[in-house]
Amino acid sequence: MRIKGIQMGLSLMVVSLLFACKYEQQPDAEINQTETGMKNKEVVYQVFTRLFGNTNTTNKPWGTLEENGVGKFEDFTEKALKEIKDLGVTHIWYTGVPQHAVITDYTEYGISQDDPDVVKGRAGSPYAVKDYYSVNPDLAVNPANRMEEFEALIDRTHKAGMKVLIDIVPNHVARKYEGLNNPEGVEDFGSKDDTSVTYNINNNYYYNPAEAFKVPEWREGYRPLGGEEHPLADGKFEEMPAKWTGNGARDSQPDMNDWYETVKINYGVSPDGKKDFPELPAGFENEDYETHFEFWKNKTVPDSWTKFSDIALYWIEKGVDGFRFDMAEMVPVEFWSYMNSAIKMRNPDAFLLAEVYQPHLYRDYIKKGKMDYLYDKVQLYDTIKNVMQGHGSTDNIPPIQEDLKDIEHHMLHFLENHDEQRIASPEFAGSAAKGKPAMVVSATISSAPTLVYFGQEVGEPGAEDAGFGKPSRTSIFDYIGVPAHQRWMNDKKFDGGQSTAAEKELRDFYKRLLNFTISSSALTGEYRDLHQYNRENTQDYNDKVLSYARWSETEKLIIVTNFDAEANQEFQLQVPAEVISTWDLDDGIYEMEDKLYEIFSSKLTVTNGKANINIKLEPLESFILQLK
Incomplete structure (x- = not known):
């Protein structure tokens, strides 16, 4: 909260x-x-x-x-x-x-x-x-x-x-x-608390003994209900003794930016x-x-x-x-x-x-x-x-x-x-x-x-x-x-x-x-970052693009996305040899089809155990490319 x-x-x-x-x-x-x-x-x-x-x-x-x-x-x-x-x-x-x-x-x-x-x-x-x-x-x-x-x-x-x-x-x-709707045998929060002490292991709340709670001092033009008149909107709330506030604030009068509408639960952790x-x-x-x-x-x-x-x-x-x-x-x-x-x-x-x-x-x-x-x-x-x-x-x-x-x-x-x-x-x-x-x-x-x-x-x-x-x-x-x-x-x-x-x-x-x-x-399978490899090895690949591979035994994906809202991105994405080896791909050309809209495809070209794929992304466009 x-x-x-x-x-x-x-x-x-x-x-x-x-x-x-x-x-x-x-x-x-x-x-x-x-x-x-x-x-x-x-x-x-x-x-x-x-x-x-x-x-x-x-x-x-x-x-x-x-x-x-x-x-x-x-x-x-x-x-x-x-x-x-x-x-x-x-x-x-x-x-x-x-x-x-x-x-x-x-x-x-x-x-x-x-x-x-x-x-x-x-x-x-x-x-x-x-x-x-x-x-x-x-x-x-x-x-x-x-x-x-x-x-x-x-x-x-x-x-x-x-x-x-x-x-x-x-x-x-x-x-x-x-x-008010507790099941039979369930005691209400605070009903058995010893309110004469700040802390007890089995108290449900922390207390400021002998101090009354005070409503926060409103600032910045704020008023409850926008200033509308209400019989209870009087700057007072009866709570004696005051409880610590939900965000841990200990003052009997919390700040208006504290979680003043809540009280902190005691889980057996003493004030120190x-x-x-x-x-x-x-x-x-x-x-x-x-x-x-x-x-x-x-x-x-x-x-x-x-x-x-x-x-x-x-x-x-x-x-x-x-x-x-x-x-x-x-x-x-x-x-x-x-x-x-x-x-x-x-x-x-x-x-x-x-x-x-x-x-x-x-x-x-x-x-x-x-x-x-x-x-x-x-x-x-x-x-x-x-x-x-x-x-x-x-x-x-x-x-x-x-x-x-x-x-x-x-x-x-x-x-x-x-x-x-x-x-x-x-x-x-x-x-x-x-x-x-x-x-x-x-x-x-x-x-x-x-x-x-x-x-x-x-x-x-x-x-x-x-x-x-x-x-x-x-x-x-x-x-x-x-x-x-x-x-x-x-x-x-x-x-x-x-x-x-x-x-x-x-x-x-x-x-x-x-x-x-x-x-x-594939999305609960393996992951391999392609971004850093391409930042180091691929011309025109920049830090508005992100790419990675995901795969399982039966599904192989390359995901590439363009965060740039203005510019197209066109480059030859490089896929490192370790991914190609893991995917057990021989040299050759493989079809890859986008699974997001299924209207784009490209070819993964494997040569000497390494691979590349031509990518052209519109602004804010992404492909989830699946190896066919």
Whole structure:
């Protein structure tokens, strides 16, 4: 939670029809398996659940639910889910499902009113969870039946051939957490805390004894609800004693830039950093989740550990297939070993994705913490973003793959998510088309999963002034419409009926690319950088181009892409002898066909064990060349 061209020789219609015939006939159950039985790449489609189905285009800053509208669980119809699946998606991450603090009044459903002084925006942050055993009432047609409506969505998603992910936010909860739907025997967070001390191993929170919480001092013209009068927007929030804030701020009056709407969870780490729980033995990073699970049996752990493990297992029992763990690096890695091993014992195929931004921690959270996947933000995403913006070099990309080669399968790739600027926003690239070469690289350079944020595939620029925060990313705090996505949604026909020609072409590109990735055995096979070799040996090959080879026993690929938005790139790509030897190619001429649009081909000429291929790329064009 950080507050953080192809020139086509055929008509789009003809090419799209050919593409549809090719991919829609693939069996749902087998599309994510290679011919050898190895799991293929996965694609996660992140949807901001309350925004996805909203057809209201009013977009008034700080608008209410009634003014600006809100999407519902039921908006994910069979048709909507089919279109998402056909995009090349294997998992849907429904963001904002657990019940969190909102300003909308749901007191008639037994939910207490939230205070605007400790809620960001009007719709609230999905990362300020108020009740982990309930779901957001905004998302239900009948808030009284909100859990049943979400359970029906889980079933529909599974029937559509996809798996379900939701968020769990172990580091912090809403300032006004109220577990009103706890299963029998589950104690509420903080209900047994000793609030007379700053820290106790089994306290769920940290406290400032005898000090009252104070609302932040607002600056920079900010006022809750944009200054609108509200009976609870009085600059006060009753909390005695004050709890530490979610980002670790210890003052009883946090800064307005702190995560003031949340409180920090205590995992048995004292204020001076001492760990009051068992640490994993040396070498345990090499043990499997079953061994980790056995290690924690009969061991005494802090109360917060069992509370969050129970929460995760509750959702697994509901049919949720995995989780995205918010700010996992702020929680001890030993806890992740404890909880993730318990999850895997219940569902060995659970998809566990964590937000970790410090590369020196990656291997601990994967190997000791038993995470399946981490965000590859500070290396690949940040580097590609610089290239897309025109002030970075593709020379910086291959070293990332080399640095992460032992864990590359675990590093999920993305270009957009709810925390990041939209590609098409002026603050990022200013053009959705500039995301095309980056998306090819992000989706094909490793065996890791790919994440796509809803609206990315139609070039949503995130330009709306929703209220809390500034445009450039789609707001996660307010009720708002997402215009490019709404045009594709077309009054819930989900057929692109109002999309522009450019939006349709972009979505066609994403559909082609993502479907290829989940059906390709080479993309979970071997990788060899070709970029540095060609930078040293090939005339006219520059640092706006990137190339590499991917292969399996039955599929051989050369991927080459042009990040330059203005210039063509024409050169004779050199393929080193070690690749040709590994591919077991004799001297001769071999056909290579582009698998992205299937309207370009070239010849790989092998002479004396080395090879070359003539390449001509339009601006922002990419080829995924397959050896025939």
